[in-house]
Amino acid sequence: MRKRWGRNMIMMMIASSLMLAGCNSGGSNNEASPEVSKNDVHTNGFPIVDEPVNLKMFTRIAPVNGPFKEMPVFQDYEKLSHVKVEFIEAQTDGFQEKKNLLFASNELPDALFRSGISPLEAIRYGSAGQLIPLEGLIDEYAPNLKKLMEQYPEIRSGITTPEGHIYTIPGIVTLSAARTDKKWINQMWLDKLNLKVPETTEELYNVLLAFRDGDPNGNGKQDELPMTARVGLAVVNAMSGSFGLDSQLGYNINIENDKVSIWMGSDQNKEMLMYLNKLYKEKLLDQEIFSHTEAQYLAKQGSGNTGFFFDQTNNNFLSIKDQYTGIAPLEGPQGDRLQSHALPVARDFGAFAITSVNKYPEVTMRWIDYFYSDEGSTLLRFGREGEHYEMKDGIPYYKEDFLKEISNQAKITPYAGGGAPHLISEQVASFINPPQVQEAQQKLDPFMPKVRYAAPMFDEQTAQEVNILRNDIDKYYEEQSTKFIVGAIGFDKWEQFQATLKKMRVEELEKLYQDAFDKMQK
Secondary structure (H helix, E strand, C coil): CHHHHHHHHHHHHHHHHHHHHHHHHCCCCCCCCCCCCHHHCCCCCCCCCCCCEEEEEEEEECCCCCCHHHCHHHHHHHHHHCEEEEEEEEECCCHHHHHHHHHHHCCCCCEEECCCCCHHHHHHHHHCCCECCCHHHHHHHCHHHHHHHHHCHHHHHHHECCCCCECCEEEEECCHHHCECEEEEEHHHHHHCCCCCCCEHHHHHHHHHHHHHCCCCCCCCCCCEEECCCCCCHHHHHHHHHHCCCCHHHCCEEEECCEEEECCCCHHHHHHHHHHHHHHHCCCECCCCCCCCHHHHHHHHHHCCEEEEEECCCHHHHHHHHHEEEECCCECCCCCCCCCCECCCEEEEEEEEEECCCCCHHHHHHHHHHHHCHHHHHHHHHCCECCCEEEECCEEEECCCHHHCCCHHHHHCCCCCCCCCCEECHHHCCCCCCHHHHHHHHHHHHHCCCCCCCCCCCCHHHHHHHHHHHHHHHHHHHHHHHHHHHCCCCHHHHHHHHHHHHHCCHHHHHHHHHHHHHHHHC
């Protein structure tokens, strides 16, 4: 024990020395840039500054991306803004370790772009003074972001620490179609079997039976796949709204009259799992749903031999897109009809942050704010008009010759690969949310929750408590739910399942979420 204590002390001293050294050295290489006072930063219009400013930003680069310095968005924006950004790129593999090292050594860049800073990291590095509070900068230098936060108050509550600071900025998705998986059904099979679009879970069951037995693909074999979903409990997420189960606060949570309720041991969840068990037992639900890979699932979408599945967009079945139509959420046995599988407006938490070594935080905030406008987001996602995209009825579309090589798209924009800090609105959604996807979303819109609360920001001690509780509870819930669905255990074990959740202190976890929600409402 004494040896371990001694080793820990030595590690702490080394870490402290590294941090002190980093603080003393400044950690940034902006010495060659001219000093810019607040008065030199233009609060609107371009350029942001008259004299060029250099910034270093740490970023994750996805395998599909090309080098950021070759992307037209950053080349053109440098000319517009007079802000030159040098990106320190880290591949997705090993990215987390490199990010950890930056903070441990205090060799910080000026900002972190597309860096997926977790809520716990934001609080930890913010409290340590390595990330700076952004709320004042947003008020003064980020009119586009500020306007969105006023329009959607849940953005601010979802990114503000219990102490009242904002250390990171998320991606923001105002387009509902970009926040939901659609429910796609094989309209060609419905027509062939003279069936109506199902409106309830019971009607869906009967339609799936017909898909299984009615030979809608006409090959004389019973080889149709009635229903499938992504691997694991994605099917639970997709169907939960029909059984009155929501997904608030980034978890299995309902909120009613400001009361937080974790529903894993509820009667509604039991009813849903019994329904899915019936589908699985009768081979209406994909028998590989707990074993197939993502690639295999997408191949099933594109095969045309699947009756019902879930996906945000139609990219994976474009060649047979006319075969499918999006449908509304199904009404469950108790009359519930909710599109609960919907992400919050604030997406990709921790997409952008400014560090304490940054000499130009006002310039940096104005630089990132542009991407929360339709104009800036269009530049970020589509590149150059005429070269990469063209406008049709006021909406940008990639040019057909540009998309002849599909990999071109990911080379010109950092949004391909996910997690980029910017606005996703109807204006910039033509590529992944074409008209068919928008029409499918319109079926879901009446059933979307009025407010989707993002996962709350806990203080560090509470976050650790939540992580410890959830590690055990989530693993147990996933294992047992899988067994209930495939019939490995019977529902006569439900009370035992509930009792085990209680032993795992699910009620304590629920109270932590309730306390966090109460703070969000103040």
